[in-house]
Amino acid sequence: MAEILIIGYGNTLRSDDGAGQRVAELVAEWKLPNVRSFPVHQLTPELAEPISQAELVIFVDAYPATSEQGLQVHSLCEGRPYPPLETGGLESSQGLNIGHTGDPRSLLALSQILYNNTPLAWWILVPAVNFEFGESFSPKTTENIQDSLAQIQQIIVK
Template sequence: MSEILIIGYGNTLRSDDGAGQRVAELVAEWNLQNVRSLPVHQLTPELAEPISQAELVIFVDAYPATSEQGLQVHQLCTPPSSHSSPSPSSPHTLLQRESQGLNIGHTVDPRSLLALSQFLYNNAPAAWWILVPAVNFEFGESFSPKTTENIQYSLAQIRQIIVK
């Protein structure tokens, strides 16, 4: 069982859109014993199972950015303490509510996958969503300078998150 799961997603044939997958590949090169890295084209419901088995999951994707925008890091979910029940407005409870009306199509977002994990496996691990700024979504396999720089920033953020 992996304690930490990195899921990097995006289309590697659409230039900057492949940044999430590249980050996941680079994290895999770290060869950390307690870290599993999954580069995937898109988020699908099948990922709920490995998510449910993790203690921490970090999603990485590209987003269309302006020249002023930078790396975005969002905490999505913190699991409730084993000694207390979640408050009505805690992220854990919100995930339970979301899972009751879950609409899983061909693709999903990280919050829906966490809700599905909670619904099916009774576990939604602590989660982060790192969004790498992207400016070029044309056909191609290379990254713009902005995205290249922010891939490195995202790796630094992941290191900070996993050493906590």
């Protein structure tokens, strides 16, 4: 059975910034046999090994959004069989910037360099409006956490 990883990252003490971790926790509650969830504070090089062993990886993070912006879903594997669910303006990654300020493409590149394997990958960005100290989500982020779970279900059923 192919393994699927859900890597949700962000700071749970900065309100909406913890949305990625919350999504990973909620997916873990589904208890699917081939799905492992990693709620983490930030992306670290140690994640490259489990990424290299997966068939599919879904990264989830919050992004600062305006009131007009919504959930973004990006395919990170050009030329792979799944078309993007929604396109967005992701700039190209420069170097191997690992950490919360970096992006998942750095970990995918590291997986390729170290383990000669890069799985199919998606990047779900949850709109966030409140980054103040706190542990609760704004209504906008709460709604989009639920939308991100629906997108994950859609991706993993393919």
